[in-house]
Amino acid sequence: MAGFNLPFKFPFRKAQNISGIDPSLKSKQPVILKPSIPSPPASKSFAELEREVEAQYHATYPHKQPVPQKAKRGVLSKIIWMGILLGIPVGVVWVANLPYPVIRRPVAQKAPILLLPSYMNMEANYRQAITSVEQAEQLIENPTSPADLHRGEQKVKEAQKNLDALPVWFLNDWPEYRAWWYDWRFSIYGFNAARTKVGQLDAKVFQEKNAQTSLTQSxxxxxxxxxxxxxxxxxxxxxxxxxxxxxxxxxxxxxxxxxxxxxxxxxxxxxxxxxxxxxxxxxxxxxxxxxxxxxxxxxxxxxxKAGQNPPHTVAEWEQVENLWEQAIAQLQQIRSDDLTGYAEAQKLLAQYNRNLGQVKIRQQAEQASVEALQQSQSKIERLLASIPADAQSVNRNYTISELQGIIYELEKVQNGTTAYLKAQSLLLSAQNKLKQLQP
Missing domain, CATH: 1.20.58 (Methane Monooxygenase Hydroxylase; Chain G, domain 1)
Structure with a gap:
């Protein structure tokens, strides 16, 4: 095998003739044939042994068999040339599809087929943009939960990304391009409508997010x-x-x-x-x-406070009565469904009504006593006016009758009224006169 060299060599020399016979001389004696005896195998040279060992090695490890250098060079050369042949058109298509108007305009006019990758990419972006806009519109215009709005916002961003990927200058130059090898589905009106709708939906999402923030804060x-x-x-x-x-x-x-x-x-x-x-x-x-x-x-x-220290006049009792009525009126405004204060109000109402009744009694007593005193005073005045100057001419029976009437009126004056003291004084005087006149 190639490279299978031993690190040492064996010196070989030709064998010397030690018999003393010239090998070039031919023998004149007849040759007598002897029975053939199998000759021992001829000895192999070192080169032959080396080739046999190399053959056995390659038979054992065939994958390590060396490739001829010429074969290697031929395969590599083919690969390089195939790469060059494929790379040149691919590079031309790649350059032709660069997103620069200076390159694409002349290519679109002279060799539009080279722009097929761009057409396919624009068509895919356009279709995806339209689909995303429709989905976003459905989610944003008719949301059922904040999750719909969030999903709609993502769709708006996707649509905007797809629209941004479309070269507007090229779309303006070739809005309705069609050829036998490619059917261009793009519409400049659809593009503008999609772009407008994306803006509207984006504003709608912004408004929804602000409203959601206000709702949460409130x-x-x-x-x-x-x-x-x-x-x-x-x-x-x-x-x-x-x-x-x-x-x-x-x-x-x-x-x-x-x-x-x-x-x-x-x-x-x-x-x-x-x-x-x-x-x-x-x-x-x-x-x-x-x-x-x-x-x-x-x-x-x-x-x-106003009712303290009686007796009081009728007017004063009327004032006290009015104050109690005001107090009762305040308590009567508390409804029965006001459970917390109704019981307390009823308790106070009972007390205030009782006090009001006492004031009314005192007021009536005062008024009746004053009227009785006035009646008795009027009778006293009439009696005094009827008595003649001559004491012997006094009508005893008439005077006794008038005195009894005066005493009756004075006895109507009740204790605790403003007229009581004066009535008691007149009553005592009338009783004394009556005793004097009675036999």
């Missing part, structure tokens, strides 16, 4: 205000929480109704308003009840 503010109200310990803190709560609900009402977030906000708005009415309304009702009870107690305190 809901967070509502929950925060509700927690603040529940944790408030003073009326001032509760009032501040209520203001924040209502402000958040107003912001929720401002979400555009044409958006998905606006429709969601409209559906949730009723629940939030009902919630604030139930919680804040109850608190407001409690405050109202508390205010009415406080006002009623203030009127009752004024009425009690």
């Amino acid at each position: 809901e967070q503010d509502i929950l925060k205000a509700k927690q603040q109200y529940q944790q408030a310990s003073t009326p001032i803190d509760k009032q501040a929480a209520i203001s924040s709560w209502r402000s958040a609900i107003n912001q929720l009402e401002q979400v555009p109704s044409i958006t998905l977030a606006g429709k969601t906000a409209k559906a949730k708005l009723e629940d939030y308003q009902r919630d604030v009415q139930e919680i804040v309304g109850l608190a407001a009702g409690n405050e109202r009840v508390s205010t009415l009870i406080t006002a009623a107690r203030q009127f009752s305190w004024e009425a009690a």
Whole structure:
């Protein structure tokens, strides 16, 4: 085998003739043939041994058999020439399809078939753009959840990417190109319509995202205000929480109704308003009840103060009566469904009505006593006017009758009235006169 060389060599010399016979001389004696005896195998040279060993090696390892150098050079040469033959047209097509007007315009005019890869790429981008626009329009115009809007936004971006891949200058030059080898489906009107629709959908997505942000922020503010109200310990803190709560609900009402977030906000708005009415309304009702009870107690305190230290005139009792009626009127405004304050209001009403009844009794007593005193004074004046100057001419029976009438009227004057003291004085005098006249 090639390269199978031993690292040493054996010196070989010709054998010397030691018999002393000239080998060139022919023998004259007859040759006597002897029976043939098998001769021993002839000895092989080193070169033959080397070739045999190499043949056995290649038979054992055929894949390591060396390739002739000429064969190697022939295969490599063929590969290089095939690469050159294939690379030149591929390179020409690649250069012709570079996205530069200076290259594509003359190629499109002279050899448009070279632009077939560009046509196929533009057609694929155009079709994909139209498909993405249609899908995005369906998802964005009729969304059912924020996931639809997110998917629609991705489709808009894909459509925009496909439209950006179309060379506008080339489309303007060749808007309706067709040839026997390629049917161009592109339409400049469809391209402009798709580009306009992408812009509209992009604006729609932006509006939807803003509306969704407003919805999320409003809901967070509502929950925060509700927690603040529940944790408030003073009326001032509760009032501040209520203001924040209502402000958040107003912001929720401002979400555009044409958006998905606006429709969601409209559906949730009723629940939030009902919630604030139930919680804040109850608190407001409690405050109202508390205010009415406080006002009623203030009127009752004024009425009690005005009714102290009797006796009082009829006008003064009328004032006290009016104050009690004002207090009762405040309590009567508390409805039975105001559970927290209704029981307290009824308790106060019973007390105030009782006090009002006592005032009315005192007022009637005062008025009756004053009238009785006036009647008795009128009779006293008539009696005095009827007595003659001569004591002997006095009509005893008439005078006794008048005195009895005067005493009767004076006895009507009740204790605790403004007329009582004066009536008692006149009553004592009338009784004394009556005793004098009676036998």
